Amino acid sequence: MSSSSVEDIPEQCRDLFTQDGVLLKSCMGRPISDLNSIGMLCIVQNVDSSKCIEWRPNDLITIDSDTQDQEWAVVNTIGRRQRTLSGNMTSDYAAARARIIRIQLNELKTFKCSRNNQQMQFSTKPGVWHNTFYFQHGNAEIFVANLKNHVKTAKTRHDRNTYVVVEPNVESQELNRSFAELDIFTENTTDVVWNFVHNFKQRPYATTMEAFSKLNDIVYYGNEAVNGKRDVTEEVADLLTKSMSALEDATSVTRSDEYEVINVKPTLPPRPCIPRGTSLSTEKWEGLHDTEGRITEVEGVKQLIFRGGVANSIRHSVWKYLLDYHPWTMTHAEIKVLQKKRTEEYFSMKLQWRSMTEGQEARFSEYRDRKSLVEKDVNRTDRTHPFYAGDNNPNLVILQDILMTYVMYNFDLGYVQGMSDILAPLLLLLGNEVDSFWCFVGFMDKIASNFDMDQAGMKQQLLNLQQLLMFASPELARHLAAKDSANMYFCFRWLLVWFKREFSHKDIMRLWEVLWTGLPCANFHLLICVAILDSEKDVIMHKDCGFTEILKHVNDLSMCLDVDRILSTAEGIYHQIISAPHLTDQVCVILGIPTVGAKPEEPEEPEVPQAGPTNGNAVTYNPDMEEVTLEYNGLQISVVTQTVWALLA
Amino acid sequence: MAKTYDYLFKLLLIGDSGVGKTSILFRFSEDAFNISFISTIGIDFKIRTIDLDGKKVKLQIWDTAGQERFRTITTAYYRGSMGIMLVYDVTNEKSFENIKNWIRNIEENASADVEKMILGNKCDLDAKRQVSKERGEQLAIEYQIKFVETSAKDSLNVEYAFYTLARDIKAKMEKKQEASNPPGNRSGVHQLKDSDRQRKPTSWLSRCSLL
Numbered sequence: 001m002s003s004s005s006v007e008d009i010p011e012q013c014r015d016l017f018t019q020d021g022v023l024l025k026s027c028m029g030r031p032i033s034d035l036n037s038i039g040m041l042c043i044v045q046n047v048d049s050s051k052c053i054e055w056r057p058n059d060l061i062t063i064d065s066d067t068q069d070q071e072w073a074v075v076n077t078i079g080r081r082q083r084t085l086s087g088n089m090t091s092d093y094a095a096a097r098a099r100i101i102r103i104q105l106n107e108l109k110t111f112k113c114s115r116n117n118q119q120m121q122f123s124t125k126p127g128v129w130h131n132t133f134y135f136q137h138g139n140a141e142i143f144v145a146n147l148k149n150h151v152k153t154a155k156t157r158h159d160r161n162t163y164v165v166v167e168p169n170v171e172s173q174e175l176n177r178s179f180a181e182l183d184i185f186t187e188n189t190t191d192v193v194w195n196f197v198h199n200f201k202q203r204p205y206a207t208t209m210e211a212f213s214k215l216n217d218i219v220y221y222g223n224e225a226v227n228g229k230r231d232v233t234e235e236v237a238d239l240l241t242k243s244m245s246a247l248e249d250a251t252s253v254t255r256s257d258e259y260e261v262i263n264v265k266p267t268l269p270p271r272p273c274i275p276r277g278t279s280l281s282t283e284k285w286e287g288l289h290d291t292e293g294r295i296t297e298v299e300g301v302k303q304l305i306f307r308g309g310v311a312n313s314i315r316h317s318v319w320k321y322l323l324d325y326h327p328w329t330m331t332h333a334e335i336k337v338l339q340k341k342r343t344e345e346y347f348s349m350k351l352q353w354r355s356m357t358e359g360q361e362a363r364f365s366e367y368r369d370r371k372s373l374v375e376k377d378v379n380r381t382d383r384t385h386p387f388y389a390g391d392n393n394p395n396l397v398i399l400q401d402i403l404m405t406y407v408m409y410n411f412d413l414g415y416v417q418g419m420s421d422i423l424a425p426l427l428l429l430l431g432n433e434v435d436s437f438w439c440f441v442g443f444m445d446k447i448a449s450n451f452d453m454d455q456a457g458m459k460q461q462l463l464n465l466q467q468l469l470m471f472a473s474p475e476l477a478r479h480l481a482a483k484d485s486a487n488m489y490f491c492f493r494w495l496l497v498w499f500k501r502e503f504s505h506k507d508i509m510r511l512w513e514v515l516w517t518g519l520p521c522a523n524f525h526l527l528i529c530v531a532i533l534d535s536e537k538d539v540i541m542h543k544d545c546g547f548t549e550i551l552k553h554v555n556d557l558s559m560c561l562d563v564d565r566i567l568s569t570a571e572g573i574y575h576q577i578i579s580a581p582h583l584t585d586q587v588c589v590i591l592g593i594p595t596v597g598a599k600p601e602e603p604e605e606p607e608v609p610q611a612g613p614t615n616g617n618a619v620t621y622n623p624d625m626e627e628v629t630l631e632y633n634g635l636q637i638s639v640v641t642q643t644v645w646a647l648l649a
Numbered sequence: 650m651a652k653t654y655d656y657l658f659k660l661l662l663i664g665d666s667g668v669g670k671t672s673i674l675f676r677f678s679e680d681a682f683n684i685s686f687i688s689t690i691g692i693d694f695k696i697r698t699i700d701l702d703g704k705k706v707k708l709q710i711w712d713t714a715g716q717e718r719f720r721t722i723t724t725a726y727y728r729g730s731m732g733i734m735l736v737y738d739v740t741n742e743k744s745f746e747n748i749k750n751w752i753r754n755i756e757e758n759a760s761a762d763v764e765k766m767i768l769g770n771k772c773d774l775d776a777k778r779q780v781s782k783e784r785g786e787q788l789a790i791e792y793q794i795k796f797v798e799t800s801a802k803d804s805l806n807v808e809y810a811f812y813t814l815a816r817d818i819k820a821k822m823e824k825k826q827e828a829s830n831p832p833g834n835r836s837g838v839h840q841l842k843d844s845d846r847q848r849k850p851t852s853w854l855s856r857c858s859l860l
Contacts, residue, residue: 022694343756369743373716376688377666383685417666417688417716492722500844548694548709555693 014635017043017146021136024055025119028130034099035438041120041143042151051150053122055101055110078190083302101590103129105151105165112162116482117141139483189537240476247623266582268472271572276564277307285314295321295330301328306519309510316430321517323442325435339434346434349629359611367407370415372401381420385505387428404438407451419444421497427598446516450496461495462488464590465526469578470588472530472573481547490551491529498525507563514567520574522592528578531570654698654707658818659729660811661759663751664716664736669770672801673736674712677811682802684792689714692726706815720754728816732765732814735774737785739769739798740777745784752792765794768810768816771797 016493046052103122111121117140121129135143144163153163183475278411284304288295295301310318323393325342326335353367361368378400382388386394402423407414422443427436449457466488470477480486493501498515500508515525533540536553545553577587585595660668671689676682678695711730713723727733735751737744748767755763759760769785772778775847782798789796799806 035807126682238813279799372741372743380686380688383687389685396782416718417714418690421690451718453718455718458722489691496690501687551692552694 007473009237011625014045014046015042016150017143019139020137022055023134023136024057024101025132026129027132027135028128030099030101037099038136041396042198043105044147046449050104053103053105053147055131057099076126101141103131108165110162110164111144111147112142112159113140118481120144134522138486141410199611233559234517243309266580268576268580271569271576274568274571274575276568277304279311280304280314280318281307281311282314285311292328293327293335298328302517302519306514306517312509312515315509315513319426319429319439319513319516322513323439324445325438325442342438343434346405346437348529350401352408371404373417374400374407374415374420377415377417377420378403382424382428382505385428386422388424394425397435398436402427402433402440405437406440406444410444413444413448413451418451418497421500422447425500425505425512427569428505429509443516447498458492458495461523461526464490464523465491465529467586468526468530468577468590469533472527472577473534473537476533476541479541479548483550485547485550490554492535493555494529495525495534499528502558502561504559509559511563511567520571521578522573523590524570527570528566531566533558534573535566535569551630636642654705654821655707656704656819658706658708658731658815660708660710660732661727661730662710662712662734662736662816663754664715664734665721665738665741665747665766667736668715668736668741668744670715670734670736671712672849673768673770673799673807673810674710675803676804676807678710682804682805690699691719692723697811699812701812701815701819704819706819708811708815710811710821724754724758726745727755730754730759730761730763731818733759733763734768734810734814735794736765736768736770737780739780739782739785740771740773740774742779745769745780748788762821764814764821765792765819766810766814767792767794769794769796769798770801773800841847 021038023036023038024030026035037057039055039157042054042056044052044054054057099108103124107124108122109126112121112129113119114121118135118138120133120135120140120143122127122131122133127634133140148163152166154166156162156164208447220421288297288301290296294445305318305322321328328337356364356367361371378396381399389398399420403415403420406419422438423440426443427433428440430436430439447462465488466477466480469480469488477486480488495631499511511528515528518524521527536557538547540550540553543549543553577583577591578593588595662674664670666688671686672682674695675686678697689712692711694709695735696707696709698705698707711726713719713726733755735755736750737750739745746774752765755765767785767789769780771780772782783799785796795817796805797810797813799810801807
């Protein structure tokens with residue numbers, strides 16, 4: 001076998017070509033613990049001037065390599081195991097060296113580059129892929145191009161991505177070619193093709209297997225039945241390609257010399273459909289205050305708001321709490337004092353810029369630039385809304401004053417486009433300059449990284465979004481990657497102003513107040529993105545949208561989205577993710593939930609009596625328990641606390 | 650899918666925030682003007698197919714956010730653009746001075762042979778003018794770029810500007826085609842070939858593998 005552990009690396013080997021970001025996905029005869037580790041794929045010249053392909057795990061490579069700038073790269077989400085290191089460094093190093101994989105070029109028979117240049121497979125024996133590598137950056141074609149400089153290859157006739165090495169072994173070359181030239185449609189007529197297509201639609205797996213069995217027949221019993229040329233329409237080709245990749249995606253194959261284990265890849269549990277609740281009402285809100293005005297059941301209130309939002313009549317009050325202007329624990333009296341203090345603070349900051357003379361301004365270009373930027377944007381913020389419409393609208397002046405005062409409040413950040421979008425709905429609802437300013441400050445504290453000078457915060461979010469999508473909707477994520485859209489730039493507007501441009505005023509208030517609760521996890525706004533994209537998945541994938549069409553489609557979704565449906569979907573996706581058996585640490589970190597490894601051992605839960613009918617979906621409530629559990633299709637969802645349940649009743 | 654055009658040109662509008670890039674694009678694509686525009690966040694594009702010397706030319710025009718902070722995102726879209734409109738506001742001195750920075754930005758991020766044109770927008774606002782037409786012309790001569798003053802509001806020279814840029818791209822492309830040996834369509838029509846390739850499904854057998 002060609003791929004063998006290498007105990008010691010000959011010192012005079014020379015790297016002819018190296019490529020980083022290559023993950024070992026499968027390798028015959030290697031323990032599972034060796035798989036899914038990241039490394040470098042090289043073409044190496046041995047001492048005797050023969051050449052080989054060599055894969056080295058990253059543990060062997062020193063960190064100083066700066067070629068691995070992955071900032072904007074497509075990052076795969078194959079669960080990368082964190083190796084637990086034991087023993088000292090030298091034994092780790094030796095262990096890492098033992099994990100090197102080598103394939104001598106004179107033994108290489110075939111190789112294949114598939115999945116949009118994300119995967120390469122190598123074979124030294126016909127029909128068996130010994131090694132599979134995953135290219136994080138989707139750039140396997142570069143390796144193929146270099147490899148072709150060292151071996152003479154021929155493409156197989158029917159699979160453009162499979163290459164046969166022609167030089168060394170003529171016998172195996174013949175065999176490989178015959179594989180490639182096989183024709184699985186033995187009966188010739190187009191009826192067969194259409195039957196095939198029909199069957200694919202009805203029962204893709206069975207049909208694929210049938211096709212493979214035919215292939216098998218041909219291999220064993222010859223190919224006499226073939227007459228005439230295949231005439232497969234492009235539509236057929238498309239369907240076949242899709243079914244193939246669906247099958248590939250759904251299974252993974254572990255091979256050893258004697259047997260094969262075909263596993264079904266872990267899939268997400270079914271998505272629960274969690275209905276939205278009713279909004280927090282005036283009565284409930286008032287009932288939540290104690291006699292002096294404190295709110296003690298903060299988590300409960302947030303749960304309620306997360307479930308159903310806030311009634312419009314009390315928004316002006318509730319938002320001040322959600323945006324950290326009014327602390328939950330303060331009494332009415334304390335809040336009064338605080339308000340007075342904040343009002344004075346606001347006007348003193350406002351005076352700072354209001355008292356600037358023309359001369360000062362003329363010598364202060366940075367201030368001048370910001371002022372003109374604010375003016376420009378205020379004049380084009382929500383002007384179609386009656387509150388901001390018309391010439392000389394006084395509300396525009398307030399909008400401008402708040403933004404200018406914010407420049408003085410946070411001069412480092414200053415004014416960045418998008419901030420006027422964030423402020424406009426706050427002022428519209430609160431109507432009061434000082435309140436709007438401090439609520440704006442609270443909102444900005446939540447999303448300040450969106451406006452980083454170097455846009456690092458936005459880049460990180462786009463990357464996190466890509467990773468979440470890869471977990472929650474891998475098919476779509478792969479499609480986007482194939483269409484040059486893995487950077488998720490088309491979601492930039494969504495994230496920068498928290499969907500302000502995508503929803504009506506009424507709906508954005510609902511969405512924002514739900515997101516401000518910080519429930520049910522960190523970065524829930526990214527799951528909102530996932531929910532929207534997932535519901536557009538069919539359009540994006542069926543139309544075979546390219547880079548430009550994807551951007552256009554996403555931009556055109558503005559004002560066509562249903563906020564309640566999206567919130568419900570996003571919550572469903574959240575529950576799917578956290579109950580997935582293959583949940584990765586990476587996803588946990590993004591969502592701010594304890595990582596899989598760090599999960600404390602859960603004690604066996606006492607059986608909860610089933611209250612509902614036996615359709616599998618039930619709401620159980622036990623007054624002694626802190627949690628109310630909603631069961632849906634076998635998924636247990638803890639929804640509200642005891643107190644909130646009482647409030648709901 | 651039947652092709653409804655002979656050429657596809659990707660164009661880009663850049664310039665400081667608030668100079669009227671979106672208004673120019675709206676005027677050209679919809680022949681309309683709206684006083685209460687919203688600022689552009691991220692990036693968007695519009696399409697208009699024009700007739701140029703008997704050829705159908707599909708213009709895909711990209712509109713970008715002007716603020717410097719978003720440049721890392723917007724420059725990602727420079728790639729592959731064949732023509733760039735550099736826009737300043739004649740009532741805003743600073744936006745005119747910044748044209749030089751934008752040109753440098755193009756040199757760093759766009760392909761070297763991209764066609765360029767400078768537009769001095771809002772020329773209807775004569776009372777507020779800070780940059781004279783002569784200064785615009787002078788700058789254009791300095792960089793050897795075509796120049797025109799426009800008004801998206803009054804629909805002045807907007808059509809002319811896009812037609813001129815498109816015609817220059819077409820001329821350059823056809824010149825390249827002639828230069829590259831026989832009448833084969835080689836280097837010049839990259840964009841077109843790329844988009845063709847995108848639409849074609851890959852051969853079905855390319856995904857067929859022995860499990």
